[in-house]
Amino acid sequence: MSEKKIASARIQESSSELLKALNNSLPFDKALYQEDIEGSRAHAFMLAEQGIISQEDYQQIDAGLEEIYQEIESGQFLLDGDDEDIHMAIEGRLTQKIGDAGKRLHTARSRNDQVALDFRLYVQKNTKKIAKLLLLNIETLLRVAREHTQTLLPGMTHLQHAQPINFGYHMMAYASMFKRDYERFMSSYTRNNFSPIGCAALAGTPHPINRETTAQKLGFDAPTLNCLDTVSDRDFALEILFNISTMMMHMSRLSEELILWSASEFRFIQLSDKHATGSSIMPQKKNPDIPELLRGKTGRVNGNLVALLTVMKGLPLAYNKDMQEDKEGVFDSVRTALLSLEVLKEMMDEMSVNVDNMNRACMVGHLSATDLADYLVKEVGIPFRDAYHITGNVVNMAEEKGLDISELTYEDLNAIDNRIAKEVVALLDNRASMNARASQGGTSTERTQEQIETLEQWLKLEQAKG
Numbered sequence: 001m002s003e004k005k006i007a008s009a010r011i012q013e014s015s016s017e018l019l020k021a022l023n024n025s026l027p028f029d030k031a032l033y034q035e036d037i038e039g040s041r042a043h044a045f046m047l048a049e050q051g052i053i054s055q056e057d058y059q060q061i062d063a064g065l066e067e068i069y070q071e072i073e074s075g076q077f078l079l080d081g082d083d084e085d086i087h088m089a090i091e092g093r094l095t096q097k098i099g100d101a102g103k104r105l106h107t108a109r110s111r112n113d114q115v116a117l118d119f120r121l122y123v124q125k126n127t128k129k130i131a132k133l134l135l136l137n138i139e140t141l142l143r144v145a146r147e148h149t150q151t152l153l154p155g156m157t158h159l160q161h162a163q164p165i166n167f168g169y170h171m172m173a174y175a176s177m178f179k180r181d182y183e184r185f186m187s188s189y190t191r192n193n194f195s196p197i198g199c200a201a202l203a204g205t206p207h208p209i210n211r212e213t214t215a216q217k218l219g220f221d222a223p224t225l226n227c228l229d230t231v232s233d234r235d236f237a238l239e240i241l242f243n244i245s246t247m248m249m250h251m252s253r254l255s256e257e258l259i260l261w262s263a264s265e266f267r268f269i270q271l272s273d274k275h276a277t278g279s280s281i282m283p284q285k286k287n288p289d290i291p292e293l294l295r296g297k298t299g300r301v302n303g304n305l306v307a308l309l310t311v312m313k314g315l316p317l318a319y320n321k322d323m324q325e326d327k328e329g330v331f332d333s334v335r336t337a338l339l340s341l342e343v344l345k346e347m348m349d350e351m352s353v354n355v356d357n358m359n360r361a362c363m364v365g366h367l368s369a370t371d372l373a374d375y376l377v378k379e380v381g382i383p384f385r386d387a388y389h390i391t392g393n394v395v396n397m398a399e400e401k402g403l404d405i406s407e408l409t410y411e412d413l414n415a416i417d418n419r420i421a422k423e424v425v426a427l428l429d430n431r432a433s434m435n436a437r438a439s440q441g442g443t444s445t446e447r448t449q450e451q452i453e454t455l456e457q458w459l460k461l462e463q464a465k466g
């Protein structure tokens with residue numbers, strides 16, 4: 001390239017070296033080369049169809065762009081020159097290859113709508129990729145849940161033992177989170193599937209273009225409505241960043257529990273050796289590095305979201321150079337999301353569950369205490385607050401005896417309150433307690449199986465859509 005840039009008709013002096021360094025986006029926006037070529041080929045097709053350029057020019061442009069794509073893929077054309085961005089690099093290479101026909105490609109468009117198109121194509125493609133991986137992770141969680149609808153687990157609030165649930169039910173909570181994540185990505189895909197190209201700098205173009213043609217050719221539902229909004233809009237980028245941050249927050253919560261459950265104090269699960277590391281000094285250690293890294297990377301993607309929100313918050317319409325800061329965070333978050341989903345699925349597929357330890361843990365914390373209070377209310381007619389205090393006295397007795405409430409005898413219970421009948425002893429069994437919670441959405445084995453079947457049916461429908 002000459003020292004005078006291809007897009008600089010007005011500027012007569014050479015750019016400051018510092019400006020060049022600050023302005024240069026090629027090192028990161030070269031990731032959009034496929035989308036840039038795809039968009040340019042569609043634009044050239046429309047120009048020729050509308051008679052704005054000749055068919056001969058179009059054929060040269062289209063063939064030249066395909067050659068450039070192959071050159072980049074093979075490493076023959078390295079995107080490491082002094083061009084200020086990917087758009088200028090490809091256009092400059094095209095003009096170098098085919099001459100004046102290459103200079104006609106930019107007719108009826110601006111870099112403003114060109115970059116909006118390239119970036120939107122990238123976001124839309126990766127939205128679909130992330131959504132597909134979410135479905136695979138839901139499938140894994142459903143498999144684990146199906147295997148453990150009768151595996152008792154202490155359900156917790158405030159990280160304190162609360163009520164007995166089953167492990168499958170716990171996994172279904174995360175499957176439900178990922179379902180919402182999937183729906184959030186797909187909703188964003190539908191909302192943002194509109195073509196920016198043809199908006200030019202901000203106000204459209206006097207050329208007789210057909211934006212419907214390029215929209216259809218690129219797989220969009222339609223062109224965007226208002227060009228001024230279009231070239232300054234980065235909502236689609238903010239949405240994928242928000243969707244990734246929310247998804248990673250869910251993954252981080254699951255990771256935190258996997259970290260706790262793999263600790264010696266719990267030993268509820270064991271990660272495979274290939275998903276853990278040892279210590280450099282303590283030979284006995286097996287560290288849950290993958291869930292720790294997933295937990296840590298959540299902060300990284302949250303930062304990318306806040307960074308772009310901050311960039312966009314004070315910008316007047318339409319395009320401003322600040323918006324060059326829109327891509328690096330998105331690229332980073334997308335890479336992080338794709339890798340995180342792949343590794344999470346692999347780790348969960350190979351995780352082993354220690355059923356006995358989960359069952360033993362249910363004998364700590366008097367998990368069935370609420371069942372006694374509920375019995376006193378339903379069967380004896382005692383007001384709940386009184387039943388609550390009677391149950392508290394029973395728990396105190398169990399503590400003094402060094403027993404769980406489920407291990408107390410009828411005589412023990414009756415000594416606290418003679419209205420407690422023998423049938424209560426069976427109700428305080430942890431498995432009976434778990435299965436008693438049979439209201440819709442509850443933890444009983446039957447209700448958990450219903451939840452699994454419902455989500456499996458939904459999953460099949462979504463996977464069938466491709």
